[in-house]
Amino acid sequence: MSKVSRRLNVSSTTFRDSFSVSFTVGAYGIAFGAAAVANGFTVLQSCLLSLLTFSGASQFAVVGVLGAGGTALSGIATASLLGIRNGLYGVIMAPRLKVKGLKRIVAAQVTIDESTGVALGQEVRSEDAMRQGFWLTGFGVFLFWNLFTLAGALGAQAMGDIRAWGLDSAVPAAFLGLLWPRLKSNGDRALAIGCAAFAIAMTPILPAGMPIIATAFIAIAVGLQKPGGSNE
Amino acid sequence: MNKYWIAVLGTSAIAFLLKYSGHSVPAKWLSHPKIQRVNALIPIALLSALVAVQSFTEKSKLMIDHRLLGLSVAIIALFLKAPFPVVVLSAALSSALLYNLT
Numbered sequence: 001m002s003k004v005s006r007r008l009n010v011s012s013t014t015f016r017d018s019f020s021v022s023f024t025v026g027a028y029g030i031a032f033g034a035a036a037v038a039n040g041f042t043v044l045q046s047c048l049l050s051l052l053t054f055s056g057a058s059q060f061a062v063v064g065v066l067g068a069g070g071t072a073l074s075g076i077a078t079a080s081l082l083g084i085r086n087g088l089y090g091v092i093m094a095p096r097l098k099v100k101g102l103k104r105i106v107a108a109q110v111t112i113d114e115s116t117g118v119a120l121g122q123e124v125r126s127e128d129a130m131r132q133g134f135w136l137t138g139f140g141v142f143l144f145w146n147l148f149t150l151a152g153a154l155g156a157q158a159m160g161d162i163r164a165w166g167l168d169s170a171v172p173a174a175f176l177g178l179l180w181p182r183l184k185s186n187g188d189r190a191l192a193i194g195c196a197a198f199a200i201a202m203t204p205i206l207p208a209g210m211p212i213i214a215t216a217f218i219a220i221a222v223g224l225q226k227p228g229g230s231n232e
Numbered sequence: 233m234n235k236y237w238i239a240v241l242g243t244s245a246i247a248f249l250l251k252y253s254g255h256s257v258p259a260k261w262l263s264h265p266k267i268q269r270v271n272a273l274i275p276i277a278l279l280s281a282l283v284a285v286q287s288f289t290e291k292s293k294l295m296i297d298h299r300l301l302g303l304s305v306a307i308i309a310l311f312l313k314a315p316f317p318v319v320v321l322s323a324a325l326s327s328a329l330l331y332n333l334t
Contacts, residue, residue, distance in 0.1 A: 079243040081274055081278060178275075203285060
């Protein structure tokens with residue numbers, strides 16, 4: 001095992017889980033950096049999004065909405081709706097991490113799908129493993145995500161016509177890759193197809209970005225409707 | 233400050249506030265099953281809308297082009313349980329191929 005894991009007394013399983021998630025997820029940063037530049041963001045802006053926003057789906061969303069001609073406000077709104085779940089992860093993690101002050105600020109910034117997921121996955125082993133999983137994965141994804149964002153942004157900048165490189169298809173494919181594991185029931189799939197059709201149908205009518213945000217209200221309506229409403 | 237800067241800073245500020253508030257509110261506020269369900273459905277709605285808009289529209293016009301091939305290849309890759317980078321790369325390659333040939 002490496003020096004880091006020995007010093008922190010981290011089990012090899014926790015370290016391996018954290019590292020493999022950090023590296024593979026971080027590598028998607030290439031797709032993000034490239035997508036951001038392809039949609040009109042500068043390399044600096046792309047890197048700042050990864051450093052400061054640090055939430056893949058939200059970052060892809062703001063880039064996608066502005067790239068489609070949407071306003072800053074509709075981009076921010078879409079990204080923020082996708083960021084709500086990080087708040088819920090915070091609710092799950094806070095009583096487990098028990099941190100205050102500066103440490104809580106750092107914990108909040110690295111509270112994302114992956115750090116929460118690995119942490120909860122380690123919980124069966126021990127509380128220590130759970131906390132180590134959270135911090136290792138949080139910092140690991142942060143490191144790789146930012147490095148790969150820079151690489152992707154610089155790469156896209158060098159490309160010129162992004163369509164000739166397939167980047168205009170890589171972005172929706174990335175969204176689809178983020179969406180796919182969330183489709184667990186037929187109700188989920190119906191919602192996905194319905195929202196896709198709605199967004200396309202509304203695109204010629206509503207201002208850019210609005211058709212995407214509007215689908216959040218479809219999700220809220222379905223979710224509030226009745227218990228098990230997502231399985232209808 | 234142009235719209236890109238506003239979007240970068242606004243998105244980042246709200247993203248952090250959402251994360252931090254989660255660490256600071258009492259857990260029972262958000263444990264209601266309906267809130268949990270809405271929270272699971274919102275990403276599904278937004279991500280599918282983003283896939284659709286990015287694949288089939290161009291500046292508020294509907295458009296079918298080489299991106300349809302890229303999306304189809306991505307769907308096939310996902311059905312075959314391909315890892316994320318393979319999904320994105322195969323979509324990009326097929327789409328680029330068609331774009332360069334036509």
